[in-house]
Amino acid sequence: MLQTVLEPGTAENAALFRETYLAAYRFMLLARLLDDKFAALWRSGRIHGGVFLGRGQEALSAATGVSLKKGDVFAPLIRDAAGRLAFGETVRDAARTYLGSALGPMRGRDGNVHRGKPREGYLPMISHLGAMISVVNGILLAHRFKKISGTVGVASIGDGATSTGAFHEALNQAAVEKLPLVLVVADNQYAYSTPTARQFACRDLADKAPGYGVEVDSVDGTDLSACLKSIGQAVAHARAGRGPRLVIATLLRLCGHGEHDDAGYIDPQLKTSPIGRDCLKVAEEHLVRQKWADATTLATWRSEVTHEIEEAIAQVQREPAPDPFAEEWRAISSRHLSETHADNEVDPA
Amino acid sequence: MLQTVLEPGTAENAALFRETYLAAYRFMLLARLLDDKFAALWRSGRIHGGVFLGRGQEALSAATGVSLKKGDVFAPLIRDAAGRLAFGETVRDAARTYLGSALGPMRGRDGNVHRGKPREGYLPMISHLGAMISVVNGILLAHRFKKISGTVGVASIGDGATSTGAFHEALNQAAVEKLPLVLVVADNQYAYSTPTARQFACRDLADKAPGYGVEVDSVDGTDLSACLKSIGQAVAHARAGRGPRLVIATLLRLCGHGEHDDAGYIDPQLKTSPIGRDCLKVAEEHLVRQKWADATTLATWRSEVTHEIEEAIAQVQREPAPDPFAEEWRAISSRHLSETHADNEVDPA
Amino acid sequence: MSVTYLEAIREAQAHALRDDPRVFIYGQDVGAFGGAFKATKNLASEFPGRVLDSPISEDAIMGLAVGAAIEGMRPIVEMQFADFSTVGFNQIVNQAATLFWRTNVPCPITVRLPFGGTSGSGPFHSQCMETVYAHYPGLIVLTPATVEDAYSMLLEAVAIDDPVIFCEHKFLYYHLKAERLPSEALPVGKARIAREGRDMTIVAYSAMVHEALEAAKELTPEGWEVEVVDLRSVKPIDTDTVMASVARTGRLLCVGEAWSWGGATAEIIARVVTEGYGLLDAPPQRLNAKDTPVPYHPNLWAAHRPTARAIAAAARKLLRL
């Protein structure tokens, strides 16, 4: 977790920006290759259930992660592998959740993108779209009660999730309470197969902001520099106590909704348009152009990251699966109030 | 139900406007006196449950009712006595619901403001705020399927209901489907005791419209002329197939949330401000100023209306209450699929 | 001095706010106004900044409570009426109820649901929602029937490290009175013998306890001694106390104001017959509200829900079996 400083001008800030950019790029690369690995594991039957990739959204996601620091709150969504890693998740914990390791944070109870460590401000999404935003609000309000200041919460959502009542209620709630919430909308043009034209009728999602009385910024989600600036500013603004901001990023999902989906419905024109650019390539070009890295360095990083992933996966694959007989089948923490009825406990042995 | 014609200029239109105004005023007066009557009946213990008045909101409500015609759809809210009457509800049916007559449209099953005749496009609200808007959408979509064109649906809500997820989802849905919906928000400054500052943070509720891609108009809710024009235009616009519109009316609730509430929390400054004007008085002054009526006429109308109400109430009070033994305790229409278990039918005799 | 069920709820909240800085209250009109039923009267001024009016956003209200709970607070949420919790349903059953199981982080939230029928309130201000919440793992569902329990169970609810659905019955708010607030109390999870008897057991909870007690009284002159068990909580259910009572009386009538299908009455019967079949001398019976929405008109309402008279009639039938 690195904090971006975004006032341009000074040499110091230029150096810091370069450092942040490089860090964010590393998380993008790590996320892309990790996602690819999950996809491969899924194809070979090693992952149960779905696999959901963030391909094409790594710049936005990594920018979010690196803009936050310890004590902040992050509620990622399905396409946020990069942001999760940048916020501090280890490759191991990501893999543990996908592979159902008993040692992972979800202990095999929940899987794939449904992972996090709430006590560390890293919220494990439930599937219901929009539902995490008000949870972030609650943590931020608790900070206020506890007189912890200067923390920020980011919730990620997609274009489709803007249609949920939960989105509306939570954004309004944050605005009324003037909470330091940054709500990042990754407008990737589709919600599963549904194009934005069937999802909303506003000219631009940014037009929603005045209706909540929150600030707004729009950003090219394929450009890491732009994302770092936009999210960095929004976070700085919230951190300074200036209330919630909406960030609308335009980009394209460069994969299926999940790995089961060939995404044949995506308009080919979008793919060749600027929003269809691969943010990872764009970032690499930028690195080379800025002379922050050359082709050899990029190749080295890639093999380092590949190695890191392979090692982590190999380790996690040796970890134990959850054992149903050792499992404590209890949904509440108050042991004395939990009940198991005899009739529900017929011994299957 | 009268249709307003609002293009100014011609003498014919001026006459039509006068006629519409007079009709609307009559409904305002009827609603005000009927509400007063319900309040009196409640105070004397003749009405069970709550009584909810529209005092101060009659201009907006009546304007809505007179702007609609047969075949249109109206989903009123708690403060819409005037609009209901203008849309065709009889004083008798209103009283029957409040007094629990078995002959009323709700047959004593539901009460007070929870009344309507869905098959006539007059929707009986459920209590959950915001929930009726998408129902209106459904009727309008059905009209499209059935190739019925030129109909309009109006849903009324309050400032507080704009915070519900249901409001958001339904307005967005209407915009996506380009339905002829007019969503009238009576911003009466409070939701029960909660002032708008604790309800939303936007500068103006009208700022919400661009976020949905719908048109918007703002209107002084204390001024019947303005309401007739604003709602009339919105309805005409929707009727012409030009999509949904939001109308934001500013006014003040001149009564408690219900008759049990003395509304001591209302800011006295608001009461003396222009939005605290009594729309009924404003309309009467307009009538006199325009020479459309003088004091004597007004007094005559008032006594006519009082008489009409007294007669209806007297009749309804003689009507039978629902008989629990004659009641068919069955919640589904498919008789063959309804079940009553013996154990649930212990004879109370 | 005497204290009503509603005042007990207010006092418990005042007590919790006083004793525990982690407690705050969030809900519509709970602040300066003191709540639709005045259950938070004066709390906003006694505890500045800790009793917050919310927008009309039940989903976000519950979501916020979960976030605050994660961060170590102990939110008390007031739903204006239980019926409106349907629009916060998802956050309750999928967010709050699953948090501990998924992440090992407890979720101490108290959701106050003013619930149950009162005359003239109609289909959307009268509902009993304990069934749908009790069905979900991860929730505790309390249904106090007395002033004392309203107080002590609400205090305990706030102290419990899990989401508690606190069903407070609107019918009991004003006219149920006690001499004073209790200093001791049965813990949550224990049922109470509200009346001892020999000939049959009536299991009830919340407002129905009082109807059952009245029915028992009605049957005394006829020579019947009816035991009444007040469940106090419908999740967990104190099956042991119910079984012990049935073991004594041999007869069981379960009474619930909720609808019949899958209600607490079905659950209790299922537990008793699966685990204590031999205890019964006659088939267990249940009495519930009729299977329609709750009617507005007082005449219909009185026939819709179980009353002392209906319970007595059901009991007589069962005693004759």
Added chain:
Amino acid sequence: MSVTYLEAIREAQAHALRDDPRVFIYGQDVGAFGGAFKATKNLASEFPGRVLDSPISEDAIMGLAVGAAIEGMRPIVEMQFADFSTVGFNQIVNQAATLFWRTNVPCPITVRLPFGGTSGSGPFHSQCMETVYAHYPGLIVLTPATVEDAYSMLLEAVAIDDPVIFCEHKFLYYHLKAERLPSEALPVGKARIAREGRDMTIVAYSAMVHEALEAAKELTPEGWEVEVVDLRSVKPIDTDTVMASVARTGRLLCVGEAWSWGGATAEIIARVVTEGYGLLDAPPQRLNAKDTPVPYHPNLWAAHRPTARAIAAAARKLLRL
């Protein structure tokens, strides 16, 4: 040729669209894409303008369906997963379910809920929600277990003048096959004897019918003849068929994939013992999912829900009582 459970659902919708101009389909990704499970594959092109993609707005989806039903249409709503119906819950239980009773206007809506557990789906893509819907008056809740029933009951659901919660089990979608679509069918409201037996009755529904049948097979070599009743619908419940079966066998085991508290298994036991107590030779038993959210990991999942093995074990115990 053979047809899967999922194809049967598609065919029933095609049939309904073809036969009745009032039918339309509304839900996320149901249009050109054909739905998350392909249950509406090609229907948008076969029936232009009648299969509409909705925004991610379950509340508004259900509200719109109610409005359309009022106006005489017969909407079929697809929830992408049953679990997501929690955010449309209010419109289902308070708007759709109360309309007829309040106004005498029927509300013919079919809500298709792809439900139930599959390996690796986790807490929010596996839930059984029949219990919470069945609790509410005004709803019909169907739970087809076979390809034939998936087809015929969906057709009947569309024809029924009331809101129908159509619980289609995702576990059965692909691997359950039949030779052909049925031309005749048992009506909704009638249970089916899926297997005849003499020694005990297992009542199950949806995917659990197949687990129960397998358990029954497992018990045959041990000399037990187990009868399996497929409920087909959990509201209404065909109590008569269940009782008749119990009258023959004297023993009852109810199996449900839903959680135990107030589930269909509790409801059936309550009905059987209150109305047919004398029919039983041993205490009735139930077997349900464990009282936690549905786990993601296949190992946990297999232990969480009742399986043929667990059912056979429970049956053995009961047969020995």
